[in-house]
Amino acid sequence: MHVSSENIVLAGAGLSALFIAKFVKTHFPEKTVTIVDASSEVGGQFGSIDFGPHGLVDHGMHVYYDCCVPEVDQLIQSALPDSEWNIYHDNEKDVAGIFFNGKLQTHSPYPDLRALPADKLARYAGDLLQSCANPSIDEPQNSYDFLLGQFGKSLADEIFVPILEKLHLRHPRELHLLASRLTAINRVNLFDFDFVAELSAVEKLRDRIAFPDQMALPRIRVNNQRALYPAKFGFAHATRALQHELIKMGVKFHLKSRVNRLGIAADRVSHIHLTDGDQNDHSIECDQLYWAAGLTSLAKFLGVSLQGFMPEKRPPTYFVYFKFGRKPMMDGLYYFYCFDRSFRSFRVTNYSGYCPQAANEGFPICVEFWSRESDSLSDADILSLARRELESFGVVARDWIASFSAVYKGNAIPIPSLSNMHSLDRVRDEINQKNLLNLTSVGLLSENHVFFISEVLRDAYDKVRRNFNLN
Ligand SMILES: Cc1cc2nc3c(=O)[nH]c(=O)nc-3n(C[C@H](O)[C@H](O)[C@H](O)COP(=O)(O)OP(=O)(O)OC[C@H]3O[C@@H](n4cnc5c(N)ncnc54)[C@H](O)[C@@H]3O)c2cc1C
Known part of the structure; x- marks a missing residue:
């Protein structure tokens, strides 16, 4: 020795x-x-993960x-050197979306409920304002407490509980507060631009009500943090x-x-x-x-x-990579989370969104694919399921041919x-x-x-x- x-x-x-x-x-x-x-x-x-002649890709x-x-x-x-970074500021630093209620939502990463019937919207808005004015919980102990304090009971139970159950396999009552930070579930879209712009002056409302266009956030909603990517x-x-x-x-x-x-x-x-x-x-x-x-x-x-x-473990999670000759149909998003339960995808990343050079040899996409306990899937099954989900999201079309595809077993985000x-x-x-x-x-x-x-x-x-x- x-x-x-x-x-x-x-x-x-x-x-x-x-x-x-x-x-x-x-x-x-x-x-x-x-x-x-x-x-x-x-x-x-x-x-990064090095796929030899196919180049590098990141862990999600x-x-x-x-x-x-x-x-x-x-x-x-x-x-x-500065010239070897992409540096993003303000509205461009984090362009995120969600797949929610069967639709890819690209204007905001927070659930948009504005198309719901007026009586339902009024109930949600009333509950939210009530919880904002009279918080029922001073010190949240779990993610459900957080949701109740943030939105009131109706929005918490009907919108956000199913989202957290999809992501972390537990009722939010059994989830630590960390779960409420891992994905953006702290705001909701309920109102149109002009009204939200007015409400934005009040911090408690700004913290709960989303602005419906992430590329046009008013100054008061933007901080100095930057995003850097090579x-x-x-x-x-x-x-x-x-x-x-x-x-x-x-x-x-x-x-x-x-x-x-x-x-x-x-x-x-x-x-x-x-x-x-x-x-x-x-x-x-x-x-x-x-x-x-x-x-x-x-x-x-x-x-x-x-x-x-x-440890309460998740079933295995995979990074599933594809390269296509065409730009993914994600409307400039860098990534989106999938909030719908019927899909296994957790997040889809469009690398060329924040690294234009990534598209030099095909547009790379990564699907973070979370398997289920009942699954017994080969790599070929995982590839084909992930591909089908991308088609259902509307990110790629059925006739697009991938010039590269690969499955890599990843480190799971621990269940919080x-x-x-x-x-x-x-x-x-x-x-x-x-x-x-x-x-x-x-x-x-x-x-x-x-x-x-x-x-x-x-x-x-x-x-x-x-x-x-x-x-
Ligand atoms: C699935 C997932 C997604 C994430 N997404 C994001 C995100 O979008 N944004 C964000 O900011 N953060 C994200 N994070 C968190 C982010 O990855 C961490 O904050 C960051 O990687 C922490 O860096 P680290 O150096 O502490 O640990 P790591 O990057 O985990 O590095 C630990 C190192 O220790 C080495 N190691 C382990 N055991 C041994 C041993 N016995 N001997 C020698 N070496 C060992 C490993 O090989 C590894 O290189 C994510 C994490 C996970 C798991």
């Missing part, structure tokens, strides 16, 4: 670890930084949305650039190296033990360890009991159930009770409010600054 001496070790080479490494080397160039990852590529979920939709901490955004953006297709163009930059700064990478054990001495993690791609064992000494490779594996390596932690989230809270507590002075847990769900990359990086930034007494 080879033993080498290192200093600051990052387990996982996803965007959170790449960011921390760059932050440390920018502020403390003399520090030794080592990154290890089980994969042969950096980037984690923000890396992964665009960098500013976390609005200038130093963090600057460290990510400077991985590529000019070339494949977010890996940015994560690989970060890797090259870090190598130049002296960071060492051990890829294809899976952490399989942590060495603990007194109140510190003394070593990480790895198995590399050739099945050789290594160990690396650490002065500080940033764990950015998943909370449950950290728990396992620290001997935190996962007994009683029976109360049970799962409470178990993760317990796991976090037990990890903290180990009081390991040189261990910092970062990344996806390292804290219960941390999921999107902007949240992950803000949290990582706070933690790394605290460790270096930079606060």
Whole structure:
């Protein structure tokens, strides 16, 4: 066994670890930084899948949305020259739709109910205004509480409960508040432009009532956050650039190296033990360890009991890719969520919407396809079902021929159930009770409010600054 001496070790080479490494080397160039990852590529979920002659594709939709901490955004953006990014502002940063009630809705990502009979609309509007004026729930404990507080009972029960049940397989009463943030279910379209423009002046109404044209949002509804995506297709163009930059700064990478054990001495993690791609064992000494490779594996390596932690898992989820010679009929949308129960699609991404260069060799589309418990599907079945759903959405026509298609088994979004989230809270507590002075847990769900990359990086930034007494 080879033993080498290192200093600051990052387990996982996803965007959170790449960011921390760059932050440390920018502020403390003399520090030794080592990154290890089980994969042969950096980037984690923000890396790309390489289909050889067919090029790169992303894991579903992964665009960098500013976390609005200038130093963090600057460290990510400077991985590529400005000319090698597509940078979107204002109404163009997130052009999203939904498939809802049998129709692809492209003007707004929030359910549009304006075509409903007037008496129903009046009931919904009355309930919403009532819940806004007299909130029945001060501190929502689950996603149903959130819906009741946001919209009142009729809209919650008749419109939003079925949507959350489709997405997360549970009544929202059993879903953590995180579920109400994963997809945009916080607003509804009830009124036409002029009236909504007037209502927009009131914050509580602005937070509940959608503006019916996302490309013409009034200034008061737009923030400064930007969206960044590499000019070339494949977010890996940015994560690989970060890797090259870090190598130049002296960071060492051990890829294809899976952490399989942590060495603990007194109140510190003394070593990480790895198995590399050739099945050789290594160990690396650490002065500080940033764990950015998943909370449950950290728990396992620290001997935190996962007994009683029976994660409520989804049936397998797949990324299904197609390339067509014609532009998908999505009216400029970058992506849309499918809210209708009869479909297995979760989200459809139109890459050329935000990366025009993606269309160079056919217009790529990704269907995030969530199978069902009863399914026993081959890749060919998945391809044909996903293709049929694209046709039903009206995104492609029956006679379009795909020049490329592929199925890739993806990482599922964990079910944001109360049970799962409470178990993760317990796991976090037990990890903290180990009081390991040189261990910092970062990344996806390292804290219960941390999921999107902007949240992950803000949290990582706070933690790394605290460790270096930079606060
Ligand atoms: C299906 C899905 C869809 C998402 N969609 C969005 C979205 O649209 N927008 C958004 O902002 N966020 C989205 N997210 C969240 C986003 O992916 C995360 O915020 C982000 O990837 C977190 O980065 P990370 O570096 O913490 O982790 P990851 O990107 O998950 O990277 C973790 C790394 O750890 C490595 N690793 C794991 N175990 C080991 C081990 N034992 N040894 C060595 N290495 C190991 C993995 O190979 C991986 O490279 C989505 C997440 C999922 C799962």
